Amino acid sequence: MFAYVTKRLIAMPFLLLGVITVAFLLTHFTAADPLTSIIGERQMNNPEVVEAARQRWGLDRSLPEQYLVYLGNLVTGDFGTSFRTRQPVAQDLILRLPATLELVIAAMMLGTLFGITLGVLAARFRGGVIDNLARLFALIGASAPVFWSGLLVLFVFSVQLGWLPGPGRIDARAVAPPFVTGFFTIDTLLAGDWTGFRSVLLHLLLPASVLGWTVTGIVSRMVRASMLDVLSQEYILAARAKGASPVRVLLHHALRNAMLPTLTIIGFSFAYLITGAVLTETIFAWPGIGSYAVSAARGLDHPAIVGVTIIGGAAFLIANLLTDIAYAVVDPRVKLGAKAGA
Amino acid sequence: MSAPLLAIRDLTVSFATRRGGHAFQAVSGVDLTVQSGEVHGVVGESGSGKSVTMLAVMQLLSQSATIAGSIMLDGQELTALSDRQMRKIRGARIGYIFQDPMTALNPLLTVGEQIAEAVRIHRGDVGHKHAVARAIDLLRLVAIPNPEKRANQYPHEFSGGMRQRAVIAMAMANEPDLLIADEPTTALDVTIQAQIMELLDQLRREKNIGIVLVTHDLGVVAGVAKSLSIMYAGRVVERGLVDDVFAAPHHPYTKGLLESLPQMDERVERLSAIAGAPPPISARPSGCPFHPRCPYVIERCRSERPVLRPVGPIDVACHRAEIVAADKGTLQDA
Numbered sequence: 001m002f003a004y005v006t007k008r009l010i011a012m013p014f015l016l017l018g019v020i021t022v023a024f025l026l027t028h029f030t031a032a033d034p035l036t037s038i039i040g041e042r043q044m045n046n047p048e049v050v051e052a053a054r055q056r057w058g059l060d061r062s063l064p065e066q067y068l069v070y071l072g073n074l075v076t077g078d079f080g081t082s083f084r085t086r087q088p089v090a091q092d093l094i095l096r097l098p099a100t101l102e103l104v105i106a107a108m109m110l111g112t113l114f115g116i117t118l119g120v121l122a123a124r125f126r127g128g129v130i131d132n133l134a135r136l137f138a139l140i141g142a143s144a145p146v147f148w149s150g151l152l153v154l155f156v157f158s159v160q161l162g163w164l165p166g167p168g169r170i171d172a173r174a175v176a177p178p179f180v181t182g183f184f185t186i187d188t189l190l191a192g193d194w195t196g197f198r199s200v201l202l203h204l205l206l207p208a209s210v211l212g213w214t215v216t217g218i219v220s221r222m223v224r225a226s227m228l229d230v231l232s233q234e235y236i237l238a239a240r241a242k243g244a245s246p247v248r249v250l251l252h253h254a255l256r257n258a259m260l261p262t263l264t265i266i267g268f269s270f271a272y273l274i275t276g277a278v279l280t281e282t283i284f285a286w287p288g289i290g291s292y293a294v295s296a297a298r299g300l301d302h303p304a305i306v307g308v309t310i311i312g313g314a315a316f317l318i319a320n321l322l323t324d325i326a327y328a329v330v331d332p333r334v335k336l337g338a339k340a341g342a
Numbered sequence: 343m344s345a346p347l348l349a350i351r352d353l354t355v356s357f358a359t360r361r362g363g364h365a366f367q368a369v370s371g372v373d374l375t376v377q378s379g380e381v382h383g384v385v386g387e388s389g390s391g392k393s394v395t396m397l398a399v400m401q402l403l404s405q406s407a408t409i410a411g412s413i414m415l416d417g418q419e420l421t422a423l424s425d426r427q428m429r430k431i432r433g434a435r436i437g438y439i440f441q442d443p444m445t446a447l448n449p450l451l452t453v454g455e456q457i458a459e460a461v462r463i464h465r466g467d468v469g470h471k472h473a474v475a476r477a478i479d480l481l482r483l484v485a486i487p488n489p490e491k492r493a494n495q496y497p498h499e500f501s502g503g504m505r506q507r508a509v510i511a512m513a514m515a516n517e518p519d520l521l522i523a524d525e526p527t528t529a530l531d532v533t534i535q536a537q538i539m540e541l542l543d544q545l546r547r548e549k550n551i552g553i554v555l556v557t558h559d560l561g562v563v564a565g566v567a568k569s570l571s572i573m574y575a576g577r578v579v580e581r582g583l584v585d586d587v588f589a590a591p592h593h594p595y596t597k598g599l600l601e602s603l604p605q606m607d608e609r610v611e612r613l614s615a616i617a618g619a620p621p622p623i624s625a626r627p628s629g630c631p632f633h634p635r636c637p638y639v640i641e642r643c644r645s646e647r648p649v650l651r652p653v654g655p656i657d658v659a660c661h662r663a664e665i666v667a668a669d670k671g672t673l674q675d676a
Contacts, residue, residue, distance in 0.1 A: 333498050
């Protein structure tokens with residue numbers, strides 16, 4: 001397995017190179033001229049200013065030249081400078097990535113926990129009330145757009161009932177914790193700020209639930225389907241013939257096997273959420289990668305757009321690798337790196 | 343004489359169809375008796391109700407099944423037990439061996455874990471270490487070489503024969519009084535079949551357990567069983583000691599089954615088969631269920647269903663049992 005993981009890790013930069021190239025080219029072939037966002041439309045009539053800006057940002061050079069310069073900078077960790085924030089893109093990303101990761105991890109935890117529970121219950125009580133309710137809940141979660149469900153839960157739980165705080169990562173009157181990891185949950189704990197920690201958790205709950213709801217929808221359907229498949233296997237009957245209790249049969253024997261196909265879905269969802277958190281972050285004023293991407297796209301901020309794309313691509317590659325490793329850990333029949341049939 | 347180990351009386355199992363439609367009887371009025379220390383063969387084609395009968399004993403049938411009649415284990419009525427009480431019987435007093443060892447083991451748990459689990463479900467006082475040690479002993483009992491190493495392996499690392507040995511070890515984990523072996527050798531190679539049957543017979547002798555051997559193969563029964571029941575279309579059609587039934591089958595179906603076995607001392611061009619196919623559960627014939635395939639059929643067979651009656655040393659459900667028993671020719675000649 002070690003050899004397999006090493007091989008995958010070696011392949012990763014090459015796959016990333018592909019992502020970078022496509023992102024770079026696509027951004028440059030858009031019809032809009034990035035200069036308008038750099039110097040403003042009024043200055044566009046001033047040839048001197050335009051020429052100065054072109055030289056300043058390297059836009060006067062040929063595309064292959066720009067590409068090679070960009071790649072060379074990337075190797076040193078330089079993602080370029082944002083047209084809009086005038087900050088290094090790498091720095092913007094480092095500041096914003098933890099916010100997205102915190103949201104996505106919380107959403108994944110809520111989503112898989114509820115998804116697995118609902119899936120198991122739906123399979124156990126197939127055709128009953130629980131099964132139908134779970135199906136409805138999953139259907140809404142998987143199909144309702146986040147801008148709708150996000151506004152809905154904000155309106156109900158924050159505005160009407162007042163149970164939970166509104167947008168943002170932490171109470172507006174509170175001071176953000178000193179930056180250590182960028183995860184507010186961890187940073188408030190490190191600072192010993194319990195009121196801050198509580199506030200961060202409460203702020204996390206609504207956006208994480210909305211984002212996790214989509215995961216719940218997909219995971220619960222997947223778990224239900226594979227549970228039904230597994231429950232009809234003979235080793236389940238054999239476990240019952242041993243005298244195992246229904247709970248033991250369901251969790252120890254059936255769920256483990258049903259988790260195999262579900263792992264793929266969970267791994268894929270994780271990568272999908274990192275890039276798919278755009279709408280949730282916009283609605284909940286969450287200062288993460290998603291809202292950064294929206295502003296970058298609006299502002300024709302080429303370096304920022306390519307930077308976000310690289311992060312998204314890397315997230316997919318890492319999630320895929322982790323899924324494959326998890327598969328090998330759970331299923332003894334999977335030998336990573338072994339040739340088929342060996 | 344003490345109560346028999348297993349006594350099934352007038353067992354009927356019916357399955358409700360969807361939306362409460364017509365219920366089909368998979369098993370009708372089956373009587374079966376098994377004594378300690380003996381092997382009882384239950385023989386019949388697929389769909390004859392053998393497995394349903396055995397799963398009814400374990401109460402592992404799906405919820406759409408309705409059981410009527412009596413199933414007594416050592417004088418205790420099993421049909422009256424709750425599921426919780428029944429769980430104390432399953433795996434503890436009755437061990438069950440499944441047909442296909444490829445699918446009867448959980449692929450994600452080591453063989454040792456699965457055997458140890460069978461021990462620990464019934465013996466809460468046994469710690470994990472002791473249960474694993476017991477699992478290794480059981481693997482040794484079923485003659486699996488290198489049991490310490492084998493216990494840590496997963497089912498896919500076992501061959502078919504070795505898996506069936508592991509399944510038997512699992513069924514023997516709590517020294518049950520009764521072992522139900524549902525087609526234990528069907529999925530295995532012929533040479534492995536003989537080894538597994540020898541193992542079962544050895545366990546019977548050493549532990550004095552009763553074994554129900556469910557099979558479609560009379561040849562398997564001939565070697566190890568003392569008595570047998572022949573099932574057809576959900577009913578027992580003939581039963582008695584193996585020697586008596588083999589010497590003179592009284593039911594035309596049994597006669598046909600015996601004739602379809604290859605013989606060592608005879609050279610035949612072609613093995614004979616019983617004409618026709620067993621009836622589907624939804625369309626069982628009137629009268630004797632075997633009459634559409636029976637060369638001895640008379641008018642009475644079509645209208646009146648024969649009940650089991652003693653003819654000599656054998657119980658048989660056939661109006662023409664005396665004639666069948668006396669006929670020395672083959673079924674096809676009749």
